[in-house]
Amino acid sequence: MLKKYPIIKKTLKWTLISSTSLLVILIIFGIWFVSLLPREEMKARFKTIETSSIDSIPYVSENVLSKRGKILAVVTSSNTMGNSGKSTGYELTELSRAYYVFKANGFDVDIASPLGGKPPVVIDDDDMGEFDYAFLNDTIAQYKTSHTIAMNAVVAEEYQAIFFVGGKGAMFDFPDNKAIQSIIRNYYQSGKVIGAVCHGPAALVNVTLDNGRPLIENKKVSGFTNNEELLLIPDAKSIFPFLLQDKLAAQGAKFNEGPMYLENISHDKNLITGQNPWSTWLLAETMIKQLGYTPKYRGITGEENAVKVLKVYENYGSEKAKALIETMASEENTPMSREFIASHSVIAVMQGDVGRFFGLVRLVSYAKSKSKN
DSSP states (O other): OGGGOHHHHHHHHHHHHHHHHHHHHHHHHHHHHHHTSOHHHHHHHHHHHTTOOGGGOHHHHSSOOOOOEEEEEEOOOOOBOTTSOOBOOEEHHHHHHHHHHHHHTTEEEEEEESSOBOOOEEOOGGGOOHHHHHHHTOHHHHHHHHSBEEGGGOOGGGOSEEEEOOOTTHHHHSTTOHHHHHHHHHHHHHTOEEEEETTGGGGGTTOBOTTSSBTTTTOEEOOOOHHHHHHHOTTHHHHSSSOHHHHHHHTTOEEOOOSTTSOOEEEETTEEEESSGGGHHHHHHHHHHHTTOOOOOOOOOHHHHHHHHHHHHHHHOHHHHHHHHHHHHHSTTOOOOHHHHHHHHHHHHHTTOHHHHHHHHHHHHHHHHHOOO
């Protein structure tokens, strides 16, 4: 039949050739892209951190500070996202990293949840690091996460600060919990420190002060943004009771939105909030400062340095970002995670920003050229 229609036959032929060529190009590009990542280093690192323990982390185990008090960390008890059937829980990395910052700076940490007992946890292997694996291997920390204190049994006077861990489940059981509202109101009005990261600020949305005004009214606040939420869960509006950014703004907060999936915190007196999981380190150390102490020195992680590079790229362009990479490469013991920058190139594809994708890939390539690994 195609003999009668040579134009169709020719079109099909060139379509097949074009499709095959595109596939070959994509495969070659994929192989090259993967070659930019420090695969052997990544394998060695993960082999090490899977067996890491608190004793192997000098930041926590050495130069131990005298006890300064206690901080309460609060995690969600929700194991599903509403009626969607999608599983959820608290984010392990948001708890573990803050937990050890608090411990290293002289504070014991108790863990509570709305229902008490053993709450559900979300463990993302791609985000796991040394501190996170140490937390999983820490018998005391694991006991506390398996036997959390029910919020209505918390003795508020025992703690100098409270920290609300993120995880999408927080959107469902934090906002209307009366015990959470009570402790936040009392802590804020008495000057005690309140911290919350990612979806953790959902704990703040329905808190009313004694003067009848919303706690977050006219406060500078950060939390997981609409853009971050909707990119990962396009139907988030139908799954969650609200979008966190919208709800915080509706309560009168001055919402501070930073670049997607990069470190960003807001510090308004004794209220400290962070935009996403990558804000946890800075938020926890800012809480220590607000408590009146200089945070103990902590070696910056490769992921944090990659965040710095991406922030410079976002604000000042590729040449400034390359200059920062070169500076980091010239310094001893200054890790920089190429895979984290590469992950942001994938986010650019998800957003349909082809130019940004190739710009970030070039940045990863440049970082590899300057790396000793």
